[in-house]
Amino acid sequence: MAVLNRRQRGMTLIELLVAMAILAVVMLSIIGLFTQSISMNISGQNYMSANNMARQRLEELIALPYQTLRGQVTAQEGTWFHEDIGPYTVGLGTPWSRDVHLRELRLQKTGDATAQMTTLTNPGMGNLIEITVRVSPVSVLGMGWHGLEVVAYKVDGLRY
Numbered sequence: 001m002a003v004l005n006r007r008q009r010g011m012t013l014i015e016l017l018v019a020m021a022i023l024a025v026v027m028l029s030i031i032g033l034f035t036q037s038i039s040m041n042i043s044g045q046n047y048m049s050a051n052n053m054a055r056q057r058l059e060e061l062i063a064l065p066y067q068t069l070r071g072q073v074t075a076q077e078g079t080w081f082h083e084d085i086g087p088y089t090v091g092l093g094t095p096w097s098r099d100v101h102l103r104e105l106r107l108q109k110t111g112d113a114t115a116q117m118t119t120l121t122n123p124g125m126g127n128l129i130e131i132t133v134r135v136s137p138v139s140v141l142g143m144g145w146h147g148l149e150v151v152a153y154k155v156d157g158l159r160y
Contacts, residue, residue, distance in 0.1 A: 046137070047148065049096075050096065050135040050136070050147055050148050051135075051148060051150075053096060053098060053135045054098070054133045054134070054135040054148060054149070054150045055150065057083075057098055057100065057133050058131060058133045058150055058152050061100070061102075061131050061133075061152075061154075062131065062152055062154055066129070066154055066155075066156040069102060069129050069131075069154055070104065070124065070126075070129065070156075072102055073102045073103065073104045073129060080099045080100065080101045080134075081099065081100040081101070081102075082097065082098075082099050083097070083098045083099070083100065095137070095138045096135060096136070096137055096138065097135070097136060097137075097138050098133065098134070098135050099133070099134040099135075100131070100132070100133050100134075101130075101131075101132040101133075101134075102129055102130070102131055102132075103129070103130040103132075104124075104125075104126035104128070104129055104130075105126050105128045105129070105130055105153075106125065106126045106127060106128065107127055107128045107155070126156075127155065127156045128153055128154070128155050128156070129153065129154045129156075130151060130152075130153055131151065131152050131153070131154060132149060132150070132151045133149070133150050133151075134147060134148070134149040135147050135148060135149075136148075
């Protein structure tokens with residue numbers, strides 16, 4: 001039987017334990033990256049869905065004639081219309097709520113090329129309606145993401 005020198009003997013138990021410890025540290029960091037990636041992906045899906053729901057409602061309201069919107073503003077000035085959105089669920093089946101706020105403003109020319117937007121004291125005298133749509137999950141469960149808000153303006157023509 002031939003005598004084996006040091007290079008031919010193989011790995012010792014300590015070398016094997018050190019290699020396994022290094023592999024465990026690398027695997028734990030990779031698993032951490034995967035869980036963070038999944039969390040960011042769900043957050044991105046939530047943001048995209050909320051944005052789509054807000055934009056859809058905003059486009060519906062902008063498509064209405066100005067006088068129809070004005071009628072809703074004068075009837076409900078300063079209040080939010082609350083809408084539960086049941087069929088749209090994202091992530092772990094989170095239901096959404098959507099709130100709409102309409103406010104009548106007046107845009108007036110103040111100088112050569114400047115304009116000033118003012119809040120009205122007399123409803124029905126404005127030429128601009130501010131439409132705000134807020135979409136948020138119904139139950140946040142202590143998470144950091146709380147929804148979004150989009151704003152658009154509907155103009156009745158600039159009368160000076």
